[in-house]
Amino acid sequence: MKTNTKLPFLPSTLLCAALLCGATARAADKGTPVTVTPEMKGAGIVSSGLALPKPPPVTGDRRKPVASWGKPLPYPIVIADRRNNRLIEVTPDKRIVWEFASPDLSYYRGNEDVNFSPDGRQLAVSEEDNYDLHIVDYESRTVTWTWGVPDTRGRGERLLNYPDDAHLLEDGKFLTADIRNCRVLIIDPKSNQIATQWGKPGQCRHDPPRTLAWPNGATPMDNGDILVSEITDAWISRITREGKVVWSRHAPNVRYPSDAFPTADGKQVIVADFSKPGRVVIFDPATGKRTWEYFEREGEKALDHPSLARELPETGDVIVVDDLRNRIVVIDRQTKEIIWQYGITDTAGHTPGLMNYPDGLDLDVFRDWKGALQSRK
Template sequence: MSAISSPRSPAPVTAQHPRAAQPSRSTAPSSGAGPGQPWQGRPLGPGAGHLHPGSDPHALPTGLLIADKANNRLIIVDAQGRIRWRFPRPGDLRPGQTFRVPDDAFFTPDGRHIIVTEEDDFVIRVIDIATHRIVYHYGTPGSHGAGPNQLWNPDDAIMLRDGSIVTADIKNQRLLHITEGAHRPARVWGGPTGGYHDPPRAWGAPNGMFPSAPGEFLVTEIRGDWVTAMSLQGQVRWSTHPPGVLYPSDTNQVGPDRYLTTDYSAPGQIVIFTRTGRPLWRYRPTGAAALDHPSLALPMPNGDIVCNDDYNQRVIVIDPHTNKIVWQYGHTHHAGRAPGYLSNPDGLDLVPPNSLVDRTLHLNPSSGG
């Protein structure tokens, strides 16, 4: 199998480990706030960083965006665990605007905005990072439905290079493609009368639609434990069951025929598998070290895997060569809002140029997504 550490130039590894060698961590860690970036500036928390004891700042080569769901906020932390940016600050929301339970957040292709799903408030928002302003929303906050400008538990909205948005709409049993600035979908796959696996006509509680191969997307279905590759025209390429997974969440491509998913369960797990459902790597610690409802895992440029471990109130970085946690932000089992604490962190993304959409383009340079 090919190395997760370098999707642009994969290297062979053993069957026991997704990568053959541990990258050196002797260089200084990135602050995640380079020149000209809109989150550049002093840390917004007092004093030094707030990492869990034993964390290695060199394990995080870039800044990290976290959707801190139960705290109703987004934050960007650097490798030392310092908050560099947050939303909303006092005054960021205009009269009448709300920002509740953000469960997923990703950078847009231009790197200047963040797209957020507020799943339990039935709305998708786009936030300008520099101005801290909401510049677009789709959905009616606090009111669910299936008509124009309506959603019912949207999940993992992603903005494509043309400014359009794709999203899973879980309780409406459908996928949506929304053109830039629109308030009605351009394409709909599935609908409320579905609830079972028959792509592209019906879906069983889809909770993710992530760009993968050129013009294609990976759809994760909770009901039935399915992952399906589908084009934007609705052509189904393949479907498989993530092996040994009870509640699949947010499957994304990490290399040629290599797919990464989490099991949103207790104990939870992280699994890399092929399109035929063959397992390549599994992280499933037990006992006190067990994951508790992890909902998203992403690969990092150095080969480590970052994951939000929702009910354990933390975001962790795992070295898949040793299966050890090498970096942690958040206090295990203890929710909070002070620097170093999280409360049900349910989404994350790496700061550009290492974000999910950036990585997709590197994996598939010809992708139209």
């Protein structure tokens, strides 16, 4: 069983150390080397060992996706297979069709969130316990940009402290939540400068956008607004790029919110509770009330520290990254039964059909893998 590598709740007696007080704060400006444990290295550099097909061209986007595969999973998914230090793309019929293995564990290790760029040609990746961010080119399978210093935590120039979430925005800038620095950053990869910062290191309280209480999610919405998740008191806020708070709500019945997303219609919010047993909640920010919930206390259907949940387009079903059970599942919206699963429950590995602490995913609505694979038969 993997340990919880997300940020734990901190008692008040430890806040000074956690917020890097005094001399420790000054040292953090220059960076502090981190001891790399065997758990952080995971399985090392691994691969599925498959001969992979050539990817089809990009012909769709999020507004006009390629042809759907239908229920139970309408599109292939790219998965951040964290402790295998790789990204893999899996089709709805559970074939691995694309893979990016770590080129070097010294700077690429522990990928935990992954999302396509708006044009589908790049992938934004965050690495919490490697303290860095990456852009991966999908076609060439290369790292084209890195921000942060591997194995070094801090808050000074180009330093991060447990960055969670990774998105490339329409204007090419990179969005991330820098959890332990209690800030959300928008970084310009062209200049390597911070374009926007919400929150301040050492000031971890809920008063967005001035201060944030341990933010671990920052998700762009269709109109450019950003959903920010804060761990303390399960706050979810919608904030414009200009820094205006549209609304701010407690996620109902959630102890540890992880990476809130808008529902497919953009009107509600879906969020995973990173707990054991875990749960998934959909709520209406207009009222703050739950409209749907998945929760099982034990057994095969129970979740163990799910880090991400999203409503699937077309079907309305829910896909969940169930981190510590080493699986990704699709839950039927009406029956609340698991109708699709990749990974063998509670079993870690890197051969086809297995993962090792999956921690993030995105839908590949950009490439017609269904048509490409059928034409090869």
